[in-house]
Amino acid sequence: MKKITTLFLAAACVISAEAKLVTKTVEYKQGDTTLEGYLAYDDAFSGQRPGVLIVHQWMGLTDYEENRAVMLAHLGYVAFCADIYGKDVRPQSTKEAGTEATKYKTDRALLRLRVNAGLDELKKNELVDPKRVAAIGYCFGGTTVIELARSGADLNGIVSFHGGLDSPAPADGRNIKCKVLVCHGADDPFEKPEDLAAFENEMRSANVDWRLIKYGGAVHSFTQPTADGSLPGAKYNERADKRSWQDMKQFFGEIFQ
Amino acid sequence: MKKITTLFLAAACVISAEAKLVTKTVEYKQGDTTLEGYLAYDDAFSGQRPGVLIVHQWMGLTDYEENRAVMLAHLGYVAFCADIYGKDVRPQSTKEAGTEATKYKTDRALLRLRVNAGLDELKKNELVDPKRVAAIGYCFGGTTVIELARSGADLNGIVSFHGGLDSPAPADGRNIKCKVLVCHGADDPFEKPEDLAAFENEMRSANVDWRLIKYGGAVHSFTQPTADGSLPGAKYNERADKRSWQDMKQFFGEIFQ
Numbered sequence: 259m260k261k262i263t264t265l266f267l268a269a270a271c272v273i274s275a276e277a278k279l280v281t282k283t284v285e286y287k288q289g290d291t292t293l294e295g296y297l298a299y300d301d302a303f304s305g306q307r308p309g310v311l312i313v314h315q316w317m318g319l320t321d322y323e324e325n326r327a328v329m330l331a332h333l334g335y336v337a338f339c340a341d342i343y344g345k346d347v348r349p350q351s352t353k354e355a356g357t358e359a360t361k362y363k364t365d366r367a368l369l370r371l372r373v374n375a376g377l378d379e380l381k382k383n384e385l386v387d388p389k390r391v392a393a394i395g396y397c398f399g400g401t402t403v404i405e406l407a408r409s410g411a412d413l414n415g416i417v418s419f420h421g422g423l424d425s426p427a428p429a430d431g432r433n434i435k436c437k438v439l440v441c442h443g444a445d446d447p448f449e450k451p452e453d454l455a456a457f458e459n460e461m462r463s464a465n466v467d468w469r470l471i472k473y474g475g476a477v478h479s480f481t482q483p484t485a486d487g488s489l490p491g492a493k494y495n496e497r498a499d500k501r502s503w504q505d506m507k508q509f510f511g512e513i514f515q
Numbered sequence: 516m517k518k519i520t521t522l523f524l525a526a527a528c529v530i531s532a533e534a535k536l537v538t539k540t541v542e543y544k545q546g547d548t549t550l551e552g553y554l555a556y557d558d559a560f561s562g563q564r565p566g567v568l569i570v571h572q573w574m575g576l577t578d579y580e581e582n583r584a585v586m587l588a589h590l591g592y593v594a595f596c597a598d599i600y601g602k603d604v605r606p607q608s609t610k611e612a613g614t615e616a617t618k619y620k621t622d623r624a625l626l627r628l629r630v631n632a633g634l635d636e637l638k639k640n641e642l643v644d645p646k647r648v649a650a651i652g653y654c655f656g657g658t659t660v661i662e663l664a665r666s667g668a669d670l671n672g673i674v675s676f677h678g679g680l681d682s683p684a685p686a687d688g689r690n691i692k693c694k695v696l697v698c699h700g701a702d703d704p705f706e707k708p709e710d711l712a713a714f715e716n717e718m719r720s721a722n723v724d725w726r727l728i729k730y731g732g733a734v735h736s737f738t739q740p741t742a743d744g745s746l747p748g749a750k751y752n753e754r755a756d757k758r759s760w761q762d763m764k765q766f767f768g769e770i771f772q
């Protein structure tokens with residue numbers, strides 16, 4: 259009996275195998291600042307579908323985020339990579355990246371404006387079901403999607419992948435309306451224990467619907483194949499990368515019902 | 516095109532809907548002690564399949580664990596509820612439960628013998644693929660499955676649901692061969708922060724493949740519908756229950772490949 263099930267499922271997989279990927283850069287604005295994002299969706303899917311905003315790590319929008327967008331497109335989502343820094347502002351070294359990221363980490367109000375602009379751009383897309391929207395972010399992008407939530411933005415959920423969890427305004431947790439999933443490298447040296455504890459208390463005090471997953475053996479940047487360990491404390495971890503991706507998919511399955 | 520896929524999948528679901536549940540109590544031994552466990556599997560599945568050992572909370576083996584066994588049976592596993600306390604040793608109050616559980620928490624060597632006896636009994640079952648075995652435990656049972664791992668037992672993985680994470684012998688983490696998933700209520704008052712930190716360090720020091728998930732808003736016993744809050748700090752949390760069950764299923768999907 260189970261064999262018949264397997265055959266049907268296999269047939270179903272073959273029939274739905276044709277993808278029709280559509281990608282494009284998208285110029286948009288926040289105030290007077292021109293931003294350049296990246297859109298991806300799979301035209302083999304029909305009708306409105308959930309939208310996922312992707313926020314980049316400290317080097318700015320790179321092919322890393324574009325690849326994640328393509329992966330999400332093939333899962334049936336409209337994916338939009340936000341640009342936090344500005345069109346043509348793409349750090350060329352970790353030093354430049356640190357300078358850029360610090361601008362926004364020390365001006366959370368501006369960071370919230372920038373990421374909300376990306377969310378608005380995503381929601382404008384006619385293929386996006388505005389009632390099923392999430393945001394994911396990597397590293398600096400993880401911090402950013404948490405700030406998106408702290409701004410009281412209207413979306414279903416956020417996922418931070420090895421994002422910085424510190425906050426100059428922990429009371430802002432009370433603004434969070436969406437569900438929160440934090441994927442954290444258990445050995446991430448960039449996350450001070452006191453910041454992690456403060457984050458948990460922020461979530462707790464504000465009765466946020468939150469979950470935090472610690473991946474043993476993983477440090478910072480665990481989802482990024484180019485993180486080769488040359489920057490101490492930041493290294494790709496295939497196991498944690500695959501698991502956190504599955505955890506995100508499961509989270510989407512729940513929040514997009 | 517996607518509509519054809521949907522029809523095939525729907526047809527597949529109808530064909531595989533017939534379950535043939537088989538359950539029975541099973542007497543077995545550890546040393547001179549007679550134990551009584553509970554076995555469940557679904558005869559609609561054919562051939563060998565993964566086995567899952569279930570270890571009870573402090574009240575002993577009850578219908579709670581039996582229900583979990585039935586749920587696992589319908590997912591295609593052979594489920595065996597271990598008996599740690601002994602045949603006919605079934606606490607009738609939380610006071611008796613505390614006394615029983617303490618016997619084993621203060622004699623981890625005996626606890627390891629008892630749970631290994633349950634694992635052996637599960638593996639003996641001809642329907643169980645001995646290369647695909649896991650153990651899950653609730654509360655006292657969570658502590659127990661971690662002790663099973665610390666005994667160096669040969670199985671693919673363990674899942675602790677709101678288990679006590681303290682250990683009198685943290686160096687024993689070095690014996691752990693299997694993968695470890697800990698599902699923890701973020702507001703569980705029964706878990707001292709120092710024990711949680713010590714557990715993480717044990718896993719870290721021994722290079723265990725571990726993951727810890729904190730469910731915001733959940734306290735102790737979050738998977739148990741009868742935990743109504745009359746015992747302070749122990750209360751059912753439907754959201755955390757459903758999510759942790761999904762997390763376990765996802766974990767099984769990975770470890771049973």
